[in-house]
Amino acid sequence: MLIVSVSFTNSINLMPVQQNLSIDELRVKHILDYYAVKYNQPDFITDDPISIPHQYSKKQDIEIAGFWTSVLSWGQRKSIIKSASRLMALMDNAPHQFVTEHQAHDLRRFEKYCHRTFNYTDCLYFLHALRDIYQVHESLEEAFLIQNPVVQGSIEGIIENFHKRFFSLSDVPHRTRKHLPKPSSGSRCKRLLMFLRWMVRSDHQGVDFGIWKCISPEQLFLPLDVHVERSARVLGLLERKTMDWKAVEELSRACMKLNPEDPVLYDYALFGLSIEKKSLASTKQFVSLHQNNKKIKK
Secondary structure (H helix, E strand, C coil): CEEEEECCCCCEEEEECCCCCCHHHHHHHHHHHHHHHHHCCHHHCCCCHHHCHHHCCCHHHHHHHHHHHHHCCCCCHHHHHHHHHHHHHHCCCCHHHHHHHCCHHHHHHHCCCCECCECHHHHHHHHHHHHHHHHHCCCHHHHCCCCCCCCCCCHHHHHHHHHHHHCCCCCCCHHHHHHCCCHHHCCCCHHHHHHHHHHHCCCCCCCCCCCCCCCCHHHCCCCCCHHHHHHHHHCCCCCCCCCCHHHHHHHHHHHHHHCCCCHHHHHHHHHHHHHCHHHHHHHHHHHHHHHHHHHHHC
């Protein structure tokens, strides 16, 4: 089924519509579809941390660059890109080769590396853990895969499994664990969810890589940051006040209803709508007006 609708931006779009959606949900879906198309474009790459793994073509290089960049992704995007670029340079811009072949004397170059609270100690463990994984697995994806059939297909279980595998070495510093939280601790796991979007989502726009095939896009949850939260609350997709894993579940389930096959596509929409403050204000007025009219009709 297709619906022709006119957005408040005066553009006309053809959108596929879920048969079981209410009129209110269709309005929200239309807004999300519009901004998803607007921001899920190659131009998005340049100023986003995803630009770091886009410098590489080898699968393992993309994985390591993407994983480590996502871990560093808190703060301003310019700062994240600068710190991640410096880290890649320390690995001779060949992250997979460096991870698997580095010698003890090569580690000295990381002594002065720091991004916010991520420091030399953390670098050493990440290098050790990644080398251990790639000695066993061809792809980092395999470290995420669930062996227990009870939790097969659960994104929560997938992250928990990786967390256990990554911190399975005997020399893990206690301080390093904070850089890679898990859902069972209540964390939003924003950075790991963003990394999974990069690796798993696949479309013709070329922003996300889609190089992992064992995890499905329909399983993914949205990375919940301040931008996504702001837009989600305006659109009525998130009510929970505490920003924790349960909030991630609430938002993701709402997006799954609107787009079951690719819910995290709306990460682009919610981010883009938030940074366009005038558009966000217009959307808020639009949603509030409709809600008021609805109350009057009751």
